[in-house]
Amino acid sequence: MSGFRLPSCGLIDRSRPLHFTFDGKRYQGFAGDSLASALLANGVDILGRSFKYHRPRGLFSAGVEEPNAMVTLRSSARTEPNCKAPMVELFEGLEAKSQNRWPSLGLDIMALNGLAGPLLSAGFYYKTFMGPTRKAWMFYEHFIRKAAGMGAGTQLRDPDRYEETNAFCDVLIAGAGPTGLMAALAAAQSGARIVLVDDQAEMGGSLRGTSLTVGEAAGDIWCRSALAVLSALPNVTLLPRTTVYGYYDDNTFGAVERVSDHLPVPPEATPRQRHWTIRAKQLVIAAGAIERPLIFAGNDTPGVMLADAIRIYVERYGVSPGQRIALFANNDGAYRTVAALAKAGVTVVAVVDPRPEIGAEARSVVEGCGAELLTGHVVTRARGGRRLAAIEVTPYDPANGVQDRLHRSIPVDCLAVSGGWTPTIHLASQASGPARWDEALAAFLPGEPTQPWQAAGACSGELSTAACLTAGIQAGAEAARACGFAPSPISVPAVGPEITCDAILPLWDARPAGGKGKAFVDLQHDVTASDVSLAHREGFRSVEHLKRYTTLGMATDQGKTSNMAGLALMAQERGLSIPEVGTTRFRPPYTPIALGALAGQARGAHFRPLRRTPMHDWHVAEGADMMEVGLWQRPRVYRRDGETVEQAYIREARQVRQSVGIVDVSTLGKIDVQGPDAAEFLNRVYSNGFLKLPEGKARYGLMLREDGFLWDDGTTWRLGEHRFLMTTTTANAAPVLAQLEFLLAAVWPEMKVAVTSVSDQWAAMAVSGPKARDLLAAVLDDIGMSNEAFPFMGVREGHLDGVPVLVARLSFSGELAYEVYAGAHSGEAVWRRIMAAGEAFDVVAYGLEALGTLRIEKGHVAGPELDGRTTAEDLGLGGMTSRRKDYIGSAMMDREGLVDDNRMKLVGLISRDGQPVRSGSHLIVPNGESPPRSLGHVTSSTYSPALEKYIALGLLEDGRNRIGEALVATYPLKGHNVDVEVVSSHFFDPEGSRMHV
Secondary structure, eight states, X not given: OOOEXXXXXXXXXXXXXXXXXXXXXXXXXXXXXXXXXXXXXXXXXXXXXXXXXXXXXXXXXXXXXXXXXXXXXXXXXXXXXEEEGGGOBOOTTEEEEEOSOSBOSSSBGGGGGGGGGGGGSTTHHHHHHTOSSTTHHHHHHHHHHHHOOSSOOOOSOOOXXXXXXXXXXXXXXXXXXXXXXXXXXXXXXXXXXXEEEOSXXXXXXXXXXXXXXXXXXXXXXXXXXXXXXXXXXXXXXXXXXXXXXXXXGXXXXXXXXXXXXXXXXXXXXXXXXXXXXXXXXXXXXXXXXXXXXXXXXXXTSTTEEEHHHHXXXXXXXXXXXXSEEEEEESSGGGHHHHHHHHHTTOEEEEEEEXXXXXXXXXXXXXXXXXXXXXXXXXXXXXXXXXXXXXXXXXEEETTTEEOSSOOEEEEOSEEEEEOOEEEXXXXXXXXXXXXXXXXXXXXXXXXXXXXXXXXXXXXXXXXXXXXXXXXXHHHHHHHHHHTTOOOOOOOOOOBOOOOOOOSOOOXXXXXXXXXXXXXXXXXXXXXXXXXXXXXXXXXXXXXXXXXXXXXXXXXXXXXXXXXHHHHHHHHHHHTOOHHHHOOOOOOSOSSOXXXXXHHTTOOGGGTSOOEEOTTHHHHHHTXXXXXXXXXXXXXXXXXXXXXXXXXXHHHHHHHHHHSEEEEEOTTSEEEEEESTTHHHHHHHHBSSOOTTOXXXXXXXXXXXXXXXXEEEEEEEEEEETTEEEEEEOSTTHHHHHHHHHHIXXXXXXXXXXXXXXXXXXXXXXXXXXXXXXXXXXXXXXXXXXXXXXXXXXXXXXXXXXXXXXXXXXXXXXXXXXXXEEEEGGGHHHHHHHHHHHHGGGTEEEOOHHHHHXXXXXXXXXXXXXXXXXXXXXXXXXXXXXXXXXXXXXXXXXXXXXXXXXXXXXXXXXXXXXXXXXXXXXXXXOTTXXXXXXXXXXXXXXXXXXXXXXXXXXXXXXXXXXXXXXXXXXXXXXXXXXXXXXXXXXXXXXTTOTTTOO
16 A cells, blocks of 8 residues: 555645656655655555565664665766755655666565575685685676675766865754753853754754654644754854764764755855864763664564654654555654654554553643553564565563464554663764663663763653753753853753653563574665574674674664664674674764765865976977876876887986987975974984985985885985985885974984985986986086085085085986986076087986886886885895984894895896796796795786896795706786896996996
């Protein structure tokens, strides 16, 4: 039986009809509807399919806890999957599509998964993908990836914009129901700065649409009056459509405001969503509570809904989800739904309650509506396919459990269920000790705070409206007082007659022993009660193991309606109480967050600004193939007509060896280190000595991590007694600076040293090759270039055509080489002057490929070798680690595992068959064991014009004792195998004679 629109109930604007589509079919709703209420009003029973079994699923709740009604909104570039229908505000022209079905929602071929239920039980991922053979995953991967997931997004560029902003306040109040409103009123009148946040479009929470009276008015009218008072106060900020999703250190909160999600297209210059970073002195958590379902066979049948959700659809939206409705509840509070249905003229045929006795007010409600009251009974099964048709009711004895016999079948088209309430402790859990168990509520309450917050209202176990109003006043006043304000007492408004959530019977599982039929715990991930039992039998009994083995609570709803039932079932299996079993900790985010909201305006060039060196325009004009290297654009090669990349870099590298070349190295990290303790500071940072480095000299240094592994390398130049210029690898420029700042701030705060990034201040170029000295002698004004005047590792200041420059004689190519530094604004002019003078010396500009070739030929390590797993000794640099001083990493570098003789060591590799060696290839023994054991891997490879062979660097077990061995470099993914010979990593001029001439 389809749901229908009630003639008069609700807060919707019936004078403003809105049209929308669902799966291509056109429907009508009204302003104020949610997508869920509009679909209910139009009799849409099935809104989605479940994740694993693709069972038909209908609407289950009325808030963010919704596990079933997941839809995809809009189309093209604005496509957004996995939206919860109860949280989607209806607007004209809304496009919505159901998910996780093929070819249609009504006929889903994947529903055949239900026939394979035993094969898809708990842990089937592990059992299937990890066996029965090593290649099982290779076979299943294609099918699993195709079936995985719920909704499908778009690969088109998001056309909308997002913003991020900051807010500072005295009191942040999360939740604007009766508790939050009263907390805001109590704190605001003291003068404290208040931010009141709620995830609904209209604040008020449970008061919206209720017939309950507050003060002298209906709850909804009182709510509007309170909001009018708050909005008029200059010290109060109201943020509707906003969710506080995370609680971080120092009372910092993340929140997302859905600014334009309720509109077809965001207005010009208006963001779609806004991310708030809120810093508050005090937090009041007024997040409410979520109603719990009950477990019985067929409890996922469309038409089975949470009781309070049905009340909300009736009172707030004027929609009834059925025409013959029954209630199955274990607490008095659920009878409010019966009262709301009766008032709206909807037939309630039966009320099923496992308790032998119910409260007087609850009994009065049932008698007033004419429903049959079945105390001491439970619903053991819901029957129906695409829609609920009947429920089976069985006697229940608290002492002996569910009786294994059918009492009767009752025809209904909707069943309201209520297993009690679970306080929403997510935010509290992120900043507290373990949750506390409350026996009377059969629920977990917030633990002891570790930051300045307090919970109030339903999220702290006070489930009546009157109690929430009182708790809100107290919490708001205490928060304001803690911020140094003096709140004045305010009175608690009287609340009309209310059925409170008293006398709960902790019932979780209503199945009789040996009962058949699937009973679901997690509706979205299709986790059944039998899955929990199986997890217990197979040893996954910890709550963390249970969660991961069964995927319980790991869906988009994060177990908001399933966690408690899962804990209860495991407690029953283990013969323990629920608090003894424990609960998982909630982590941010509370609800899913669009990546655009987290990124804000940091997207495209704003996320990763395109960095160009001062010589960029020259490179482009000369036809360089530019490539992104980290944040920088750098020349790969300067190709001539008809050249391949390989031909170009071979030509460039050969010309450097034969004459002279120039390469742009402006991207190196450059850090100015100054102060009386600068030399001592560097001596503690580098593994080799820097205390006695003379002025006007440079030294190659190694930095280790605290765990003893090699981190970064570079040269540092002593420009004065207390001034140094440190260079780092391009990739580690920012991390090294951050580490230096940390050391000075936290480890050695007594040291008088200042570090400053000057990476962008300097343009840098390396001039390398046998004619490098002659070329620079022709352009430098006042620097002597003889070997005696300018020795190896020397640093000189001077001028080039009147431009101040720093020149250091050092080499990473194995050739006579110099690095020339000029101010960034003069970089291109200096480069052009060197190139012009270099024509007489047959100069060549070379790119990254040739740069890599030259350093591999020389055996110089770079990023692929400094991979975070190698030590200085592994790379043949052990002689640069001092044994006479302490420095970062020195205490850990001699651990047993780091000095093992069998560790992988740096070696050279030469291709024996003339084939290129792929970086990343594994090194194995030819014709060895099967499957072969990897002895190491290739880190860097190139074609060497100096050797006229393909060569590579690699890390090899006991590599230095394997020189001369024949191995195979295998790349299984491409079926590529190359015979290689292990040689020294110093392929070219190992004595270093060429760079010392």
